[in-house]
Amino acid sequence: MNTVNILKVLMNLPKSEFLHAIISNRKGRAGLIIVTFFIIIAIFADQLSPYNPWVQVGPPFQPPSLQHPLGLNDVGYDILSELIHGTRVSLMVGFFAALFQTLIGVPAGLFAGYYGGYLDEIISGTIDTLLIIPSLPLLIILVAYLGQNLFNIILALTILGWMGTARVIRSQTLTIKQRDYVEASKAIGTSNIRIIFQAILPAVMPIVMAQMIFEITGAILAEAGLSFLGLGDPTHKSWGMMLYYAQQRNALLLGLWWWFLPPGLCIALLGTGFVLIGLSIEEYVNPKLRSI
């Protein structure tokens, strides 16, 4: 409980039951610490990185040394500085893609679940169809045609990523709309839109949050994947792009572990951080899952 109080004071949190649920859960606490760590690095990337990641600071392929803890890459850039700056792209793409996916997915799920009928057929049909189509090949042609920049990557991830949220919210809405309080508001003549946004939305909010946090992990992995395939934004340092160059320049064959090990670990660690927070919210919503 001590950690909970300290975190609350530090972050000046309101006495929200919801945040308490995350912080008092072991997984949630671990996740929060990991994510906060990376957010701090992203904010202070310029101050924290020892060199400018776009400037050659020594001969290429230098192994780790005191001046360059992770060595230099194929063109003599400091790898640690690249790694620190890469945090920004991952967090930014992850956050915005997940936010836009939620902004589309939640209303789609709410309307499909609440109104049913033809509207549901259309929305659910679209969701099922998009879920069958393999997303990576489609993502690749979208980004290849649209052009490689962060905006287009976020756009493509949004178009292809809102369905998961919509599906979960739809099935939640189906059960919630049969509850007494919703029936009661209907009986006193509350408009459908008001019921959806004032009675149902608050009830599904924890699930929306859990889902959005899972989507952040998905978007971080997807951006890194696109960059690894050579479709990243060339004007920003990203972990995926570091791995792309490491792969292209035979870092594996040459045994340059300091080049290909750290970016992958960072992606996995940041992703795990978000997944842990998401799971802690899920356990709060569905206590059956609580066990570890």
Added chain:
Amino acid sequence: MRIYILRRVIRLIITFFVVLILNFIIPRAMPGNPANILANENQLPPETAKYLIEIFKLNRPIWDQFTAYILNTFQGNWGFSYRYYPETVYELLMQRLPWTIFLLGISTITTALLGMIFGIIAGWKRGSKIDSTISVSSIFIWSIPYYWLAMMLVYIFGYMLKITPTSHALTPGLEYDNFFEFITDALYHAILPISAITLTAYATYVLITRNTMLDVLSEDFVTVAKAKGLSERTVIIKHVLRNALLPPITILSLRFGFIVSGAIFTETVFSYPGVGLLIYESIIYHDYPVLQGAFFLLSITVILANLLADIIYMILDPRVRYG
């Protein structure tokens, strides 16, 4: 339940047409002339470009283009590769497809088996050390990028321990006396790629199976079975597993897309000569016709895999069989 299967099949047919239409719209919705993609005069000889404009009716109204596109797609006229000209996109993809199907097929089976086994164990022994080991490691693996895991496997087993090949699907230049030798060499080269795809794709599967187990374990009929005095083992095998295994099988069809992504990344890392490596090369060379062909082909593969999963589901679930 019959109706359920029928709906699924109709859904798959609709998906096929959506893919067909997306493949037509995407290049045409982009700025510039669609002829620049299929019949690019900078990339292809002028007479070939002319021929393509002719057969795809690229200088006609959009409706004529659409009918020509549909006709050509079904005849296997998917345009020419910029990079491998005079090879056609169709020929190129068909050479690469068997390797990808080989990887996908085996990885799907290993993913499902491993995922279910570990998921069942974790759910059964919930709260125990085994459960937390399986669950926590799955959560971490969930967030590991496919290609990075593949790179680590190549580095450790291929370069450091030197016990597996580091790339390609077969030993270059090797002649085979019989089919057995060929398949042994192919499997030897596929061990690492399949492990990489399986490891990253199975993690979420474990968590899903575990959650289904927990749901079923808290049902009334399980309590009743226990109250009857049945042993823990009998309850799990006779009552829980039957009910807990169907949802993961249904979800398997949703995993095909992930396994395809896994194949694209893994083939890239291993220089494995499948459709995924072709996609990677095509990105570097801006070979748009090949990228579109690959999207179309992989979508059809996934749609067919879904159909297969539905048939298996129908065989396994008596409610569907006799419904």
